Amino acid sequence: MKYFVFIVITYLSLSTFSFPQEVIHNQVNLECNTCHTCEVPTKNDPCLIECPRPKMQKEFPSSETGPDIFIMDELENRYLPVVFTHKLHAQMSDMTGGCLACHHYNTLGPILRCNQCHSEKRKRTDISKPDLMAAYHQQCLDCHRQWSHKNDCTSCHAEKKGNESFDRSEISSELTQKTHPEVKKPVKIIYQTDCKEGKLVTFFHDQHINIFGLDCISCHKNENCISCHDPAKVKNGKQHNFDKPIMVNISETERHQRCFGCHENDKCSLCHKNSEMKPFDHSLRTGWALNKNHLKLECTACHTKDKGFTKLENECVSCHRNWNSETFDHKVTGLMLDEIHIEFDCSDCHLDRDFSRRPSCGNCHDDKNFPNNKPGKLVN
Amino acid sequence: MGFQNRRDFFKTSLLLTAGITGISSKKNKAASLDGPSENRMGVLVDTTVCIGCRSCEWACKTTHGLPTKPIDSYLDRSVYDKKRRPDEHALTVVNEYDNPNNPLLPTDVKVQCMHCEEPACVSACIVGAFTKHPEGAVTWDTDKCIGCRYCMVACPFQVPSFEYSKAVQPKIMKCDFCFERTKEGKLPACVEVCPTEALTYGNRNELIEIAKQRIKRQPDKYYNHILGEAEIGGTSWLYLAGQDFGKLDFPKLGRDPAPGVTEAIQHGIFSYFIPPIALFALLGSVMWINRSKNNGEEK
Ligand code: SF4
Ligand code: SF4
Ligand code: SF4
Secondary structure (H helix, E strand, O other), X not given: OHHHHHHHHHHHHOOOOOOOHHHHHHHOOOOHHHOEOOOOOOOOOOOEOOOOOOOOOOOOOOOOOOOOOEEEOOOOOOEOOEEEOXXXXXXXXXXXXXXXXXXXXXXXXXXXXXXXOOOOOOOOOOOOOOOHHHHHHHHHHHHHHHHHOOOOOOOOOOEOOOOOOOOHHHOOHHHHOOOOOOOOOOOOEEEEOOOOOOOEEEEOHHHHHHOOOOOHHHHOOEOOOHHHHOOOOOOOOOOOOOOOOEOOOOOHHHHHHHHHHHHOOOOHHHOEEXXXXXXXXXXXXXXXXXXXXXXXXXXXXXXXXXXXXXXXOOOHHHHOOOOOOOOOOHHHHOEEEOOOHHHOOHHHHOXXXXXXXXXXXXXXXXXXXXXXXXXXXXXX | OOHHHHHHHHHHHHHHHHHHHOXXXXXXXXXXXXXXXXXXXXXXXXXXXXXXXOHHHHHHHHHOOOOOOOHXXXXXXXXXXXXXXXXXXXXXXXXXXXXOOXXXXXXXXXXXXXXXXXOHHHHHOOOOOEEEOOOOOEEEOOOOOOOOOHHHHHOOOOOOEEOOOOOOOOOEEOOOXXXXXXXXXXXXXXXXXXXXXXXXXXXXXXXHHHHHHHHHHOOOOXXXXXXXXXXXXXXXXXXXXXXXXXHHOOOOOOOOOOOOHHHHHHHHHHHOOOOHHHHHHHHHHHHHHXXXXXXXXXX
16 A cells, blocks of 8 residues: 555645556566456456465565655545555554555555555445455554554544545645654663573674664564553563563564574574673684774674674685785784885795784794884884 | 253143144244345454444444434443443444453454344244344334244344333334345445444355455464354354354354244244134143153152
């Protein structure tokens, strides 16, 4: 729904109401019968194939590029049209099933309007799908009911008092620009478990995002608004106070599944400790301290996708394969070579190109050694 | 008199009655009901999408000229504190139950006459004030009713209620499947107003297919049973739920129609114009015979 909503809004703002499906149709390379059952689909009768559809739209624009709002006015009667804050809902749905939560069964190609499948009339021949009013309400109320514990109409519908008409230009920017406030992210969460050896699991939320590069939906695929919006009934320990260890009320399998995507082959004791864990530190965990250059890098610069976070060879050339005396700027090591030494090959000092051992001056000098004597000057 | 004895009594009297009237109960049933026709209509109540707004209650009262408060007052959720039954003031009511799958989404269940395929109320009514229509509705006729309230006792869903508050011409009150509206091609009032279409009106066979599809597509969401598909010979109103129907106060019923015995006796008698007094004299004597037999055994 969200995407067609976008289309609608764009066109509304231009005060026209032609539906730009033709344009999009030209861009898709599909057989007609992927989506339509008849030879000549028309706007009024697109004869779309029945749900559930074998081929469905999975890719949608991001919540940011979709439309801001969408005006639902097909069914206005007792109430004024509903201004649906699309962007706000799209942002929330990023963590709750994504666009597909509403745009279900969308055929490939254009994003469909809800009323292309859901009849605007309750009395109709095909009763296998809910009508439009029911489709809207079923989508909205599942969350709204849980959130507010109410099912009143006026949180979305403004009641019609008299014959007043709805003026689109008067929709306040507060609504059109409405976005979800940034979600407060915890630094760490300590889980209290019933595991005998290692009761506590310290989960560094910030490090998983900032260091390990996970985005929200890697873990939060099926969040419910209520996880945050129902402070009265805190469910599953999803409260905002993460100072103390919390218990989670989900099955062991479900708990572990969230981590196993990456940690499947790790030992239990990697996470399960008897006391709170320290944040991840490369030198403590791997025995290989990151120098100031390596610290600046994303983990994935060295730990590539196909290798994952496994132990790497720690010779420079295992990563820096094409380094030689011409391509390597020795300054980055903290030592700028002088005019004479800069001409040499690496292996003249780093015997056998073994950079983990102390360099040797013996090839040319009998009386010098490193680091008492330096082939250049130290820089920061 | 113990249960066993009562049954004996019924058996004996049934035999006698059948003998008198000379017809079998089977024939009677066939006469009272032409079997579910192909265009039998029904309503599928999907309790998993009902939000408990009670608009249906309001619409039902409004359509049937029953006094009601304005619709805004239906937002008051304190009515759910106790379970209600349809009565002479409300032909349909919605009750709320805990949902074990999600405590934040309680299960709301609309209750009204089920419009049974083989309605016990029709069979129980000795003057034929109830009618099962081919399209599904079971209606009641004020002119024929003698106020005996047999229907109230017979109904397995405890639906018909009696206007006790009225001294003159009290009526039996129950959902009439909006008979007048549907005759004009309109939807039942409750179906029309329901914001989530928890109530789907349509051909009963089609509704059963739709219900099966919903269960198949979302097996986690639905309890695998369509209430009313087979119970007591089927009902025109069908229910889907996310949990065991027993937890939602539905009576546990077998597949056999509830009527049978009463039907055979009553229809037999009245279609052959046997004066009730003669029958009761007969039944009385059977009872007396049975009792003296029992007394003999007990001694
Ligand atoms: S539910 Fe009761 S009143 Fe309604 S048709 Fe069945 S037996 Fe009759
Ligand atoms: S079908 Fe008509 S009479 Fe029956 S509950 Fe609905 S509105 Fe009331
Ligand atoms: S109108 Fe529909 S959603 Fe509201 S209580 Fe009645 S059946 Fe449920």
